[in-house]
Amino acid sequence: MTALWLLDLCLVAVILAVALSAVAARDLFAATVFFVAYGLLIALAWVRLDAVDVALAEAAIGAGLTGVLLLGVTARVHMEARTPGPGRGMRLAIGAGCAAVSVALAAAVLSLPVPAPSLVPAVEAAIPATGLGNPVTAVLLAFRGYDTLLETLVLLLALLGVWSLAPDRLWGGRPGLRHRARPEGTLAWLGRLLPPIGLLVGVYVFWIGSDQPGGAFQAGTILAAVWLLAIMAGLSDAPPVRSLALRLVLVAGPVVFLGIGTAGLFVAGAFLGYPPAAAKTLIVTVEAALTLSIAATLALLVAGAPERAP
């Protein structure tokens, strides 16, 4: 207990220190590195909070993809802001304000009621109807499936937003710069080695997701990372944006989700409802489609707007 408590305390201290460093670092690159480190530390914290699903997601998305995204871009922009930041007085005032917010939040946290209200019993009561073993997946795809549906659409919209920055003449082209890694370089090597492993891991994470920690998002992220790696290694090229196949992959998840959800209207009497008998099958189907789409979407999000003619 005490050891764990001390461990928690240390973890928290490090997290805060790294977070502060990420904000305070002089240099954008350093800040980004701090941030990636921070993401990994936070993933640890999630494990400590009994949220392995979240830990996976955080590691894959929060630290991994976000880190790649930020690191990738640091090379292409000026590192430093050219205009000076706010003056000392202003910074002080802002700091005080932020501190006040934190303090107020802390007070609120401390005043949370005991015993804490929870939906655990409700989830336990309802989960049999879904046939799933992982309550998080049940929440994501059944109880709050609507959230997840909107979330996939958020991803899709973000992708559209990224694409919207393409120059008109390059519309339909391939995103990002062409990566040419030396065929015998480390990256190429990794690029050849990792994808099969990643693919396996991804499918595994997806497959166990219905009963164990894991699921569509985590799996999708891993698959996206694999693809990105392959692209970076020059093993494959990013597909052109106008490709119909790509677009069909991108919308497959939402389409299947929407389709099954709409079918629920007639079969289960409610939109996004599942008939208990077929619940698990349907959910896995949805998840599969989602995994595919999420992987493609995330990868393309990282790849950026079309920059090369098709």
Add this chain to the structure above:
Amino acid sequence: MTAALPWLALGFPVALLLACLARPVRAHMLALLPVAPLPALATALSGPVGLVEEGPWLLLGMALALDATGAVFLGATALLWIAAGAYAAAYLRGKALAERFAAFWLLTLTGGLGVFLAADIVSFYLSFALVSLTAYGLVVHEETARAHRAAFIYILLALSGEICLLLGFMLLAAAADSLLIAPAVAALPDSPWRDLTLLLLVAGFGLKAGLVPLHVWLPLAHPAAPTPASAVLSGALVKAGIFGLLRFLPLEAGMPAWGEALALAGLFTAFYGVAIGVTQSNPKTVLAYSTVSQMGLVTALLGVALAEANAGVGAAAALHAAHHALAKGALFLAVGVVAATGRDRLGWVLAAAAVLAVALGGLPLTGGALAKLAMKEPLGEGYVGRLAGLTSVTTTVLMVHFLRCLAATAAEAPAAAAPRGLVVPWLVAALAALLVPWGLHLAGEEGALAYALAPAILWEQLWPVLLGALIALALARWVRLPALPEGDLVVLGEGTARRVAPLLRPPRIAPPPLRPRRGLTLALTRAERVLREWPAAGLSLLAVMLLLGASVALLP
């Protein structure tokens, strides 16, 4: 039939005027002038008709009436209008803007007649205003600088008079709650605004009648107008003022203080007019001052009547008015005749004029004498009466002066003869001036003729005339009178106005220079620049958040 006559009298000139909208009629417009007053004359001759209320839908409910006094005024002025109209037709034939003159003539005529017929306040005011304002067109007609000046002074005073009257009438009507003249005047002594009403009315009418110091327009306007217009201005128009006083002063109730004051003002005017008149050289101007003087006399008469509550004064005033209208009108016409007559034929013209002129002073056997006779009793034996008697002397002085001035204006060409169109109307008017008073006098009580012809009376009338003539000759011989400007006091007024006018003009204020950005705007624009700063916006966000938290948590 008789009830319709007053309407006809007023409607006929208006109808003629409207007919002039048609081009063929307009071509003969001047010829209409002597015709237009004929129904009025007929109305006067058919005698008093009492109240005629046949126009309830006109104005605020129009009513006409004709009493004995009114009939005399109406008849005499109608005669004058006819004569002057005929004269004007000849005088203006072929001249520029004759049609305009005729139009104004007809309007003035309508108003001039309406005054004597109106039985309700509004109609009276309408008539009075009509006569006052349209006479402007007659005065200004020549469009010379002098005419413009005279007309300006005229309209200025006429309008002031109108305003006074309007206010007076409003006060009268508001106090009496009746628009008919008779009940309204009867209620005047009990009005809460009695003195104010009287002041306004006397000022308004006095102005028209030429009461000093409101007389200044007369000596300017009469000479400036074309001769026939001068005749009706002096003969008919000023009578409207007198008639107004007669109608609107509460003679039955009597008001001693007001009466005294009025009488004094009248007497002063009577002498003042003469005093200024003898300094003038234009015969028309002299005549105008004579009119001022004569109207002063009648005003004095009314003043006495008011003081003594003598409602019967109407007949005497009417007689005087009838005579004066015709005689003065004829004299003005004579000026035109003389101007067209050469030395050769001047004699008889001057003789006729002399008779008319001295008649004003009360030459026995003339209408003037009869008028004086009629006024003698109402004027009474007091100082007013005695002073009024003296006016015979002064009037004669003035009239002799007039004749001298007149003689000097004869035409250059010795053989020039006035056209018949001028001479005949003049003679008609002159004749009427002699005969009408006799007719009126004789229509009065029994023994009037004998009384008028009594030697004592005749002497009493003659000596002032002789005295006056002697004085006039003496003055002409030995005294060199200063030449006062026409309109005497008006010169002072004009001088003052010239000096004051620039002060009244509002000063030009330069618009304030536009400031590019005002204080608040500037401040807000600056604030916006600050708020647009990212850190400032972030700080605002924090502040809003904390404030909201505080307001939810800490405040009710």
Add this chain to the structure above:
Amino acid sequence: MRGALLPLLVLATSLVPAVVIFFLSEHAWRTRTAINIAGAVGKLALVAYMLDSVAAGAEYELRFPLVPGLDFLLRVDALALLFVTLSAALWLLTTIYAIAYLGEGPHQSRFFGFFSLCVAATTGIALSGSLITFFIFYELLTLSTWPLVVHRGDGESFAAGRKYLAYTLGGSTSLLLGIVWLEGLVGPIEFTRHGTLAGLDSATLGICFLLLVGGLAVKAAIVPLHAWLPAAMVAPAPVSALLHAVAVVKAGAFGILRVVLDVFGIGLVQAEGLGVPLAAMASLTILYGSLRALAQDDIKRRLAFSTVSQVSYITLGVALAGPVAAVGGLVHLVHQGLMKITLFFCAGALAETLHIHKVGEMDGAGRRMPLTMLAFSIAALGMIGVPPVAGFVSKWYLGVGGLQAGQVWVIFVLAGSSLLNAAYFLPLVYRAWFVPPPGERAGGWTPLLAREGHWGLVLPPVATAAVALAAGLFAAVALSPLGWARLIVARDYGL
């Protein structure tokens, strides 16, 4: 049903043409004219029909709720009809005039569209049965007039337009504040229910009265809120006619009438002593406007300041809070309209035909355009208060009414104003008739119609002048403006 339909129909006779005209092509001259005239004639016919029955005591009402507590209410009572009749008749003439005046100018559809809209708003103002309905149309009027004021589209017009808006919207704000305040206290205010305000304390009543009348006073051009009016005279002559005679200033004055007579009621106004200050303001305006007019050299500016002065007679009449004075105020609503529109018509005709804009250029105008100047002279004399033109009747009732209300000073205001009116109008008349035109030293009396402009510029002023004359001459007739005003006051006072 028919009763409810009539007010709507009256409104529609100008609203529908307005909307249709907006969408007409610039070149559809005939259609536009036909629609305009048809609307105006139709409105007159409806009004004539209603005159008779309203005189007999009928009232028409149309009501539908906008939101709870906010009814849209149109009602035809005698006072409404007075104003509607005036605007309907003058609309017809102004339309004829405007068609002739604008000729081939640009933006005609826009112009006539807003023109009709303006009249529709005025009709609505007249027919409003409640304060809020009144406000709706009052604002519609403000807005539909603005494009007309700036019609010429030059800098001066826009400056005038800006001023116009600044003033009128300020006024509206005050008005709305007053309405909101009062209705917040007593609920919706309709013009028929007297005595709803009886329970309020003096201070509230005073402030609300100030807000309402202050707001309305802007349009009624009461000093010191009048400055927009002289500025707005840059607009084309038909617009000036509309502003000064038919719609805008009238709307303000009419609003004051409604507020005094039907919202507060004469009794309350008297009891709270609200009338005398208002009368004093009106009197100040009357004199101030006249004085300013005297100093103007531009004819239209002079006329504009004259309006400032004259419209306040209406206010003065109701402010005196006596039956006779109220008749005077009411009847002046019509009389001033007739006379002032004549003057503006004539001024416009002079400017169009002879290019006369300044007083000094008027010399001999009467000889060149006798009919126009005859109309002008009649109207000017009427303004001065010379009988038998209508203006006299108004002044008479105001004076006598003031006296009967115990306010003797009123007659001196009237006297001063009349003198000043004469001082600034007569020089125009004088120059027109008695000074030879430049270059025509020995000019004769030219034949009638010889050099008049387009008949469309001559007929309207002659007609309005004739009506103004007739309104005075036949004032005692039951259906004359005076007769109608008496009827209104008799009903209002329960006499």
Add this chain to the structure above:
Amino acid sequence: MPPVAAPEAGFPWIVLAILLPLAGMVAALPLGRHARALALLLIPAGLVVALLLAAQVWREGEVTYALGGWTPPLGIALRADGFSAVMVVTTAVVLLGVALFAQSSFRAPPGEETRAALLFWALLLGLWGALNAAFLGNDLFNLYVALELLTLAAVPMASLEARAETLAAALRYLFFALAGSVLYLLGAVLLYGAYGTLDITLLAERAGPEPVTWAAAALMTAGLLAKTALFPLHLWLPPAHAGAPAAASAVLSALVVKASFFLVLRLWFDALPGVMTAAAGQLLAALGAGAILFGSVLALHQVRMKLLVAYSTVAQLGYLFLMVPLAGGGGAAQPWDAGAWSGGVLHAVSHAFAKAAMFLAAGLFLRAAGHDRIAELRGMGAALPMVTLAFGLAGLSLLGLPPSGGFIAKWLLLTTAMASGQWWWALVMFAGGLLAAGYVFRALTPLLARTETPVLPGRPVPRHQQWAVLGLALCSVALGVAPLMPFALLQVGRPEAAEEGIG
């Protein structure tokens, strides 16, 4: 608790209202160059669905729908009361106008797919779905997702032209919106921690005044205010709205900011009615007052028409927040609540129409003249009379002058301000109206100016665009003529005590 709820009565129009646009967005991507046709097909259909939903609410009262049959607190419910129905219909109508307007500007050449043509329609559909999701959601976390959906659709729209200044504006917009969403989420988290649910209906029963709720309310409100661009958090709005293409500006200014406003009201009146205090209401109103005065004065001094219109949005948003204390936010129910509520909502609706029309009109002027510098638009009124008329009519509504929806709205707010004794807000509204007059007429003045030579549009302006603008402006005016229906509809789902009206 049964895991699966009984089927709802009535057809789920509420689901369809969200589903239709979102499905359209998904379909737009593979459809490519046919996205425009799809959108033009879906938007009228969506309007019909919105109207049917409104009719359902009107007939049956509040509509709730448990998605997937999972009832709250475990599941997510949709809820449509009168307010949301009105907003959904408004959204559909505005979008219809915008779509008609944009159908020629965002049109790919035949047989080809272009960036703007595809993305505009896809984003528009996504934005529409997000709006409906925000208006119909009843779960605070779900609303967070809906808000993010909205943000991610709106930001690319604002930068669709991808010029430097629009990129910067979009980025600022993105940051501010994201910060707002996160703060909102933080509040929701606290509420979940305290009450174990995020369902608005359940929260209303459970939440009471205590520290957690206070913090949550402050965080969520502040976050939403940042997204609504209420003064002084408006920095992102003018450049973002003014820089977008006309059709996008119209949607952003008319609708997007209304969504977060809508959620503020949901939060204060529906989720946490017992938590809000009178002081907080006054604070919100004070910020609104600041927005009115500040935004109006700044609008008055803009040189470019689109910026003027954008600052006008800043100002007009202020009115919406004046309704909070007037409609009884933070106090016991009062008889005038209904009036203020209706007034505020009506203002939101009529502003939506008016502002859409104004932005579209400004866009047409920009297109015709090649720039939108107000002073140099002289004579444009003659060239584009219908657009000028539309601009004027929309301005009418902004001024709050009759006859317009803006007037009725202002009237209701004013009367309630007076009736509730909060006259100071009335004064602010009056001042705002006058200032609005100032900027509206400042924009109109050069348009109506007469030029020596007639001005011809630099590029022809299609007739249908002009009609679309005029149609939207007329909607805003028409609300002033017949607002009774929305008024009654608005009361569906409101407390009974407020039904009395303002008498």
Add this chain to the structure above:
Amino acid sequence: MTATLYGLTGAALVGIGLYGLIVRRHALRRLLAFNLLGSGVFLLFGAVAERAGPGGDPVPHAMIITGIVVALAATALGVALVLHLARETGRAEPDPPEG
């Protein structure tokens, strides 16, 4: 206990993230700070979930995953915008240069 600790950490992270978001000029630094802020919120949510007992409440966990994905989507858009802004202006600052 653990839950509270991480909850407080979340609160602190929120403060740090907010500060970075407001004070930093560089767009990427702001994006970074935004992610810190977001993860602080998620951490707080996780703490709330943990308070429900051992294993935690799965509903918040699901929501957090959703939140993380949404944050990534937003970050991706932000990065793309920054990139293009930098390409257009050579600067990665969204604020007007003169401030």
